[in-house]
Amino acid sequence: MFAHNKRLQYTVRVGEANPGLANLLLEQFGGPQGELAAACRYFTQYVGEDDPGRKDMLIDIATEELSHLEIIGHLVAMLNKGAKGELAEAVDTEAELYQKLHGAGNDSHVTQVLYGGGPALTNSGGQLWNAGYIDTIGEPTADLRSNIAAEARAKIIYERLINVTDDPGVKDTLMFLMTREVAHQKSFEKALYSISPNFPPGKLPGDPKFADTYFNLSQGEGDMEGSWNSDTNFKRVDNWDEMSAVDGGDGSASVGLDADATEVVNAMAARTASDPVADPVTGAELGSGLHPDDEPLP
Ligand code: MN
Ligand code: MN
Numbered sequence: 507m508f509a510h511n512k513r514l515q516y517t518v519r520v521g522e523a524n525p526g527l528a529n530l531l532l533e534q535f536g537g538p539q540g541e542l543a544a545a546c547r548y549f550t551q552y553v554g555e556d557d558p559g560r561k562d563m564l565i566d567i568a569t570e571e572l573s574h575l576e577i578i579g580h581l582v583a584m585l586n587k588g589a590k591g592e593l594a595e596a597v598d599t600e601a602e603l604y605q606k607l608h609g610a611g612n613d614s615h616v617t618q619v620l621y622g623g624g625p626a627l628t629n630s631g632g633q634l635w636n637a638g639y640i641d642t643i644g645e646p647t648a649d650l651r652s653n654i655a656a657e658a659r660a661k662i663i664y665e666r667l668i669n670v671t672d673d674p675g676v677k678d679t680l681m682f683l684m685t686r687e688v689a690h691q692k693s694f695e696k697a698l699y700s701i702s703p704n705f706p707p708g709k710l711p712g713d714p715k716f717a718d719t720y721f722n723l724s725q726g727e728g729d730m731e732g733s734w735n736s737d738t739n740f741k742r743v744d745n746w747d748e749m750s751a752v753d754g755g756d757g758s759a760s761v762g763l764d765a766d767a768t769e770v771v772n773a774m775a776a777r778t779a780s781d782p783v784a785d786p787v788t789g790a791e792l793g794s795g796l797h798p799d800d801e802p803l804p
Pocket of ligand 2: 544571660686687690
């Protein structure tokens, strides 16, 4: 069950209303790296998880992410508060209101005019939130890696948002939210490395013929060597002749078909065959005013 505590997880102190900043913060409310995506990601993983340790961690963190959603939502609401009232009560002239919502590169018209100043489940560009932001596949060694990356991305978005505001209260709250993503990343890493073995993800090992091979498929100036591709850790292949077909076959694609299917496929191929000697006149040529038999222009 869920219960709710009236106090936020972190106090929201906004110095002054700022609809443009509110709009940017929507990125972490209804954007792909935002708190709703994080909460839904860990909540659904919690429901599907059988391991008691991970199940407990996932619902702890899912619940914290919902609490973050509550914080970022209140930041948006506070930053929008003045403008919301001004628009609702039409206290300014039309031109003044328009300037406030749309002036100085401020995109807050989406949140103000369309959503009335409340925190909408969109990203900062107005894109609607969608469940496609969550890439869970139900294998913990893959999902934990994705969670680590999701926390890393959320941390970076918070860092960028901190860099665009000089409101000390907003900065302070964003710093808390950013820091918690660092802590979550650490928990997910610990949980990943608590599974042994955890690489490669899943049960099947890779084919040893290719598992440690590095194909140097872009060659020329700029070719570099490091631990990620050198012979110390990989069998590095630079010779083009050894890159296809690496199974030793002829590199073609084939399929076994019965006689009926073969007949239909051949009939379609015959019907749609291109004639290499045809030179048909095209609409573009007719429209150019030149007859195809005319001398070409110099
Ligand atoms: Mn969070
Ligand atoms: Mn997090």
